[in-house]
Amino acid sequence: MSLYELKDIVHDYDGQPVLTIDEWTVSVDAVTGVVGPNGSGKSTLLSLLGFVAKPARGEIRYQGRRAETFADSVRGKVALLPQDAYLLKRSVYNNIAYGLRFKKHAGVDNVRLRVHEAMEMVGLEPEAFARRPWFALSGGEARRVALAARLALQPEVLLMDEPTASVDATSARMIKAAALHARQQWGTTLIATSHDANWLADIADQLLHLFRGRILGSGFQTLIFGPWQTNGDGLLTKALQADQVFEAHGHPSDMNTAVAAIAADRMELYLDPQRIPAPQRGLKGILLHLNYEQSTGRVGAAVQVGDAMLNVYLPKSQASHSSFAPGQQAWVAYDPRSIEWY
Amino acid sequence: MEYILNGIVQAIKLLLSGDAETFSAVAATVKASSFSMAASLLLGVPLGFVIGYLRFPGRRQIRLVVDTLLALPTVFIGLMVYAFITRHGPLGEMGLLFTLPGIAIGQTILALPVVIALSATTIEGMETGLRTTLVSLGANRRQLLFTSLWEVRHGILAAGLTAYGRVMTEVGISMMVGGNIKWHTRTITTAIALETGKGMFSTGIALGLVLLLIAFAVTLPASMLRRK
Numbered sequence: 094m095s096l097y098e099l100k101d102i103v104h105d106y107d108g109q110p111v112l113t114i115d116e117w118t119v120s121v122d123a124v125t126g127v128v129g130p131n132g133s134g135k136s137t138l139l140s141l142l143g144f145v146a147k148p149a150r151g152e153i154r155y156q157g158r159r160a161e162t163f164a165d166s167v168r169g170k171v172a173l174l175p176q177d178a179y180l181l182k183r184s185v186y187n188n189i190a191y192g193l194r195f196k197k198h199a200g201v202d203n204v205r206l207r208v209h210e211a212m213e214m215v216g217l218e219p220e221a222f223a224r225r226p227w228f229a230l231s232g233g234e235a236r237r238v239a240l241a242a243r244l245a246l247q248p249e250v251l252l253m254d255e256p257t258a259s260v261d262a263t264s265a266r267m268i269k270a271a272a273l274h275a276r277q278q279w280g281t282t283l284i285a286t287s288h289d290a291n292w293l294a295d296i297a298d299q300l301l302h303l304f305r306g307r308i309l310g311s312g313f314q315t316l317i318f319g320p321w322q323t324n325g326d327g328l329l330t331k332a333l334q335a336d337q338v339f340e341a342h343g344h345p346s347d348m349n350t351a352v353a354a355i356a357a358d359r360m361e362l363y364l365d366p367q368r369i370p371a372p373q374r375g376l377k378g379i380l381l382h383l384n385y386e387q388s389t390g391r392v393g394a395a396v397q398v399g400d401a402m403l404n405v406y407l408p409k410s411q412a413s414h415s416s417f418a419p420g421q422q423a424w425v426a427y428d429p430r431s432i433e434w435y
Numbered sequence: 436m437e438y439i440l441n442g443i444v445q446a447i448k449l450l451l452s453g454d455a456e457t458f459s460a461v462a463a464t465v466k467a468s469s470f471s472m473a474a475s476l477l478l479g480v481p482l483g484f485v486i487g488y489l490r491f492p493g494r495r496q497i498r499l500v501v502d503t504l505l506a507l508p509t510v511f512i513g514l515m516v517y518a519f520i521t522r523h524g525p526l527g528e529m530g531l532l533f534t535l536p537g538i539a540i541g542q543t544i545l546a547l548p549v550v551i552a553l554s555a556t557t558i559e560g561m562e563t564g565l566r567t568t569l570v571s572l573g574a575n576r577r578q579l580l581f582t583s584l585w586e587v588r589h590g591i592l593a594a595g596l597t598a599y600g601r602v603m604t605e606v607g608i609s610m611m612v613g614g615n616i617k618w619h620t621r622t623i624t625t626a627i628a629l630e631t632g633k634g635m636f637s638t639g640i641a642l643g644l645v646l647l648l649i650a651f652a653v654t655l656p657a658s659m660l661r662r663k
Contacts, residue, residue, distance in 0.1 A: 145570045162570060169573030179564030182586055191582075192572030242572060 094157055096121045096250065096282055097142060102151035104137055104306075112137045112306040114151075119284065124276065126293030127286040129303035135286035136176065138303065139252045142284060143173030169195060172248040176255040178239030185212075185230070186223040189242045196246070211245035214274055216267040233264030240268055244275055251275060253285040257292065269296065290404060291384050291395050304352055309435045313357040313386075313393055315403045317341075320349040328429060329353075334399030337376050341432040352435045359431045360405040362394055362417060363424040373426040378403065380423045396425050442640025449641050450648075456617070456626075461645060464622040467535050467609070468602045471542035475550045476595055478543075483554025483594070484584065487561075498555065504548035509607030516541040517611050533614040538622070541608035546598035553597060557590030558583075592657055603650055623649075 097119040104112040112134040119125055119142075127135050140146040141153060144162045152159060160167045169192060181188050189208045209219045215237040222234070230238060236256070243251060251272060257265035273296065275281040287293050293300055294313050302309040302316060309316060317339050321329040328340040329348070345351030361373075362380075369375040378398035385392055392407045394417065403425045407417065417423065449457045486498055518524055520531040520540075531537035565586055569579050584591065606624045613620035615629060623646045630638040 140567070143567075143571060145567050163575055168575065171571075173567060173571040175564060175567050175571075177564055179562055179568045181565075181568070181582070192574075195573045195575075195578065239568075246573065 098154040100152050102148045104148045124283045124297045126297030126300045128290040133303040134306035139254050143252050171250045172243035173252040180227040185225050189245050192246050207245045211241040214271040215241045233260040247279045250282045310354050315355050317353040319351045333401045340429045342430045343434045345434040354433045357404045357406045360427045362405045366424045369426040375424040375426050380421045382419050438636045441637040445637050446641035446644040460623045460626045467538040470539035474543045475546035479547050479550025480554050483551045487555035487558025501552050509605040513608040513611030538613040541612045542602045546602050549598040553594030557587045
């Protein structure tokens with residue numbers, strides 16, 4: 094059974110549609126990443142999945158049943174950690190204990206145990222932090238307290254909106270580790286959003302791409318946005334930088350707004366452009382970083398070409414003894430026919 | 436300048452000597468203002484929450500009316516209340532004219548728009564993340580309401596103190612509805628008006644200082660609550 098089923102979802106603000114999802118499901122115990130630029134609808138999607146907001150149209154089913162804000166089936170079980178997490182005007186301890194006190198069997202000792210456990214999960218020493226007031230925390234510490242408040246509930250689902258944005262490296266590491274620990278210990282389903290596909294690809298089993306409120310496919314892939322031109326060969330082109338032009342086959346309905354998507358395993362990485370076989374095209378860029386995906390065992394590479402970030406999987410044969418290193422000039426090869434259009 | 440200094444000295448004498456007239460005016464002031472503040476907070480805070488939190492047709496118009504009522508002159512309120520509770524008025528049989536409850540009703544009408552408007556402003560200024568946090572942590576509707584109010588308690592407290600200031604210092608309602616009857620409905624403010632009218636400036640100043648002391652006694656615990 095799917096954990097979430099979304100059908101014919103439309104959500105708008107003041108009549109302006111911000112999210113349109115025809116159909117989408119989330120599996121139990123999965124780690125799902127939602128990636129997209131600012132304004133793509135990621136936060137709105139999490140608000141709907143967290144039952145903080147209700148879609149203007151459409152239906153969201155949770156564990157097979159329709160659910161809404163305050164429903165018993167989701168209250169205290171689906172926890173949303175927003176990007177700007179609000180801390181209640183009380184101590185760290187009472188912030189984390191707040192939701193626990195609504196639960197049955199919430200005795201004082203049980204609450205204390207759960208609060209301390211959650212604090213340790215996010216790397217906050219209970220002795221040092223429990224009594225601190227909400228205003229005496231750094232940005233990273235505040236985010237970790239907010240996460241601890243959700244973890245203390247041992248939720249069935251943890252939704253995190255840009256969990257590592259604007260926090261220090263230590264906090265980012267703690268947040269990631271705590272979320273994965275929750276999944277391992279309690280089977281918590283994780284759904285996280287980020288504009289950084291590489292960070293998400295590192296932890297996610299499935300990756301969903303959002304753009305202007307619409308799903309543009311899933312998986313580790315590259316998205317190239319319009320407007321598009323047509324060249325003499327009838328191919329659609331987009332200049333990524335002065336001498337690097339992305340070419341694609343296809344007939345999108347709107348040349349200005351069409352988005353070209355190409356899966357990471359449909360691209361290849363080369364250090365020598367002479368080795369790129371026809372009819373593949375090659376784009377020259379700088380290899381920025383390599384990511385090991387724990388869930389798939391594959392190594393992904395991010396190559397910057399102009400303003401675009403191209404995501405490529407290294408073949409398994411190359412991954413273990415690769416001569417690729419960040420900072421190198423590299424060529425990304427792809428077949429212009431292997432494009433999906435949105 | 437001399438009568439001002441005399442006023443300060445006389446204020447201390449009046450309080451230390453337990454002057455019966457002074458304490459009668461203090462008691463009348465405290466009784467009437469306590470009742471009116473309790474009523475206006477009980478009614479005004481929830482109404483302010485509704486106006487500030489919910490979105491419904493006519494909300495802006497209601498807010499405009501409430502904001503306009505902030506400028507209601509006390510003598511006008513006194514006049515309207517008088518018209519209702521005078522013997523020939525619609526509520527004449529209740530016998531409220533020239534009584535402390537009658538004054539309290541007028542003061543409630545005075546304080547209510549202040550509490551509603553300032554509470555609504557406080558609620559509107561509430562961070563949008565608060566609702567998300569409370570829902571995410573499993574709060575139901577009732578818990579959402581009470582926790583939200585607790586989170587904005589400083590703003591609500593300020594609304595109460597502002598309303599209290601208006602109520603404590605008003606003269607028009609107390610004079611018109613209460614009648615300034617010695618030992619019964621003479622409040623500190625009506626006593627000040629009377630003493631000043633008699634040329635007894637020192638006594639007027641003394642009573643004014645007593646009023647300030649009462650205001651301080653109320654504001655001090657509120658200020659200590661603000662630290663929490």
